[in-house]
Amino acid sequence: MKILVLGGGGREHTICYVLSKSAKLEKLFCTPGNGGISEIADIVEGISVTDFDSVARFCKENKIDLVFPGPEEPLVKGLRDFLEKEGIKVFGPDSVGALIEGSKSFAKEIMDKAGVPTAKFEVFDEPSKAKAYIEKKGAPIVVKADGLCAGKGVFVCETKEEAIKAIEKIMEEKIFGESGNKVVIEEKLVGEEASYIVITDGYNFKALPTSQDHKRLLDNDEGPNTGGMGAYSPTPLIDLELRQKIEKKIIAPVLKTLEKEGHPYLGFLYAGLMIVNKEPYVLEFNCRLGDPEAQVILPRVENDFLEIIETALEGNLDKVELKERKEAAVCVVMASKGYPGKYEKGKKIEGLEKVSQIQDVIVFHAGTKKVNNEFYTNGGRVLGVTALDKDIPSAIEKAYKAVSLIHFEGAHYRKDIGKRVFKYLGSF
Ligand code: AMP
Ligand code: GLY
Numbered sequence: 001m002k003i004l005v006l007g008g009g010g011r012e013h014t015i016c017y018v019l020s021k022s023a024k025l026e027k028l029f030c031t032p033g034n035g036g037i038s039e040i041a042d043i044v045e046g047i048s049v050t051d052f053d054s055v056a057r058f059c060k061e062n063k064i065d066l067v068f069p070g071p072e073e074p075l076v077k078g079l080r081d082f083l084e085k086e087g088i089k090v091f092g093p094d095s096v097g098a099l100i101e102g103s104k105s106f107a108k109e110i111m112d113k114a115g116v117p118t119a120k121f122e123v124f125d126e127p128s129k130a131k132a133y134i135e136k137k138g139a140p141i142v143v144k145a146d147g148l149c150a151g152k153g154v155f156v157c158e159t160k161e162e163a164i165k166a167i168e169k170i171m172e173e174k175i176f177g178e179s180g181n182k183v184v185i186e187e188k189l190v191g192e193e194a195s196y197i198v199i200t201d202g203y204n205f206k207a208l209p210t211s212q213d214h215k216r217l218l219d220n221d222e223g224p225n226t227g228g229m230g231a232y233s234p235t236p237l238i239d240l241e242l243r244q245k246i247e248k249k250i251i252a253p254v255l256k257t258l259e260k261e262g263h264p265y266l267g268f269l270y271a272g273l274m275i276v277n278k279e280p281y282v283l284e285f286n287c288r289l290g291d292p293e294a295q296v297i298l299p300r301v302e303n304d305f306l307e308i309i310e311t312a313l314e315g316n317l318d319k320v321e322l323k324e325r326k327e328a329a330v331c332v333v334m335a336s337k338g339y340p341g342k343y344e345k346g347k348k349i350e351g352l353e354k355v356s357q358i359q360d361v362i363v364f365h366a367g368t369k370k371v372n373n374e375f376y377t378n379g380g381r382v383l384g385v386t387a388l389d390k391d392i393p394s395a396i397e398k399a400y401k402a403v404s405l406i407h408f409e410g411a412h413y414r415k416d417i418g419k420r421v422f423k424y425l426g427s428f
Contacts, residue, residue, distance in 0.1 A: 007070030010366035011291035022306035036365025076102035114253035121186035147179025191276035202264025204317040230417030233296040296329035337410025339380035
């Protein structure tokens with residue numbers, strides 16, 4: 001199979017890494033890619049992942065069998081609808097399925113129809129009505145811009161004033177543009193967050209290993225939200241009983257509802273969950289793999305990854321057994337100084353060759369660039385250092401040992417990735 005991966009972050013490096021291990025892979029291309037991806041795939045220059053005409057032209061010229069998008073944006077904008085008309089396969093949902101991430105009100109509507117547990121909510125398209133609702137409901141309360149906002153559209157508000165300000169920013173100042181035409185206002189849930197991602201052919205699904213992201217910039221979950229500063233898998237937060245509950249109450253009914261609406265969902269369905277007293281509630285859905293969750297989930301899948309993707313494309317996912325490696329995985333993200341705000345690029349990265357000697361450590365590149373055989377920083381999140389070991393504590397130790405060998409000016413990373421498990425193991 002000849003595959004074109006779209007994207008250039010740590011998640012896409014991980015996708016390329018597991019695809020490149022498959023005997024079924026004939027040729028791998030990636031756009032825009034990054035320094036690490038350039039070692040295992042041919043980088044395609046000059047194509048934007050949302051320029052579907054150029055993507056289609058490249059696919060035809062290079063006889064690409066499958067396009068594999070990493071991020072949500074091309075899917076929400078209709079990548080699959082467009083390429084399928086051109087006879088090119090895409091591993092991801094059509095533009096209606098992708099609305100599960102692209103529109104929070106659509107996701108809530110589907111959850112309503114499917115009877116999925118989620119925070120109680122209302123949708124508004126007029127700021128005055130949204131504000132009146134906040135006045136009536138009081139705080140704490142959560143305000144969400146309806147459309148895609150690069151992970152910045154959610155305001156968890158502790159006071160009414162904060163919530164009213166959020167409405168003004170989203171609906172009046174339009175800081176997210178059209179994505180703020182509508183808002184979802186919902187009750188605040190208090191619990192523990194986890195990510196539950198399944199791979200599905202629209203009718204059958206297989207759960208990938210469980211994981212937990214660390215969204216805040218600083219240790220002890222302090223500081224601003226980021227794309228994710230690290231992850232680990234599996235999480236003891238989700239035991240077998242909870243897995244079954246999540247699949248029965250959330251995943252299966254959502255897939256059934258999308259199928260009934262005429263849009264069977266192909267690809268990854270990511271449920272961002274809040275676990276409240278051992279009961280799962282959906283905070284959000286994503287139509288893709290998580291980043292950095294992919295960096296701990298995919299290396300823990302024992303199967304040939306491309307074989308699973310092919311089986312899903314054929315609609316035969318019920319025929320495979322997804323095998324999880326026993327080893328746990330921890331990924332520590334190393335970021336540029338200043339991220340998630342402004343940061344400098346072009347810092348030389350040193351120590352990668354030392355880390356390549358350690359067994360079961362994989363350095364997934366995100367914002368990096370390779371110049372004359374040297375790697376330089378080229379983004380906010382720079383590297384995701386993943387370690388596998390017999391259990392989470394050993395994987396934590398191994399990941400941090402690897403991180404200590406890598407240097408670039410201003411490197412920032414959290415020191416407590418994975419350590420939440422100790423809290424859960426105490427209480428579960
Ligand atoms: P979302 O993009 O909808 O997952 O929201 C981003 C983050 O906001 C989540 O990871 C949670 O930390 C927080 N959040 C979203 N919805 C709620 C809610 N209803 N209650 C509490 N926190 C929430
Ligand atoms: N790590 C969170 C996400 O990918 O949405």
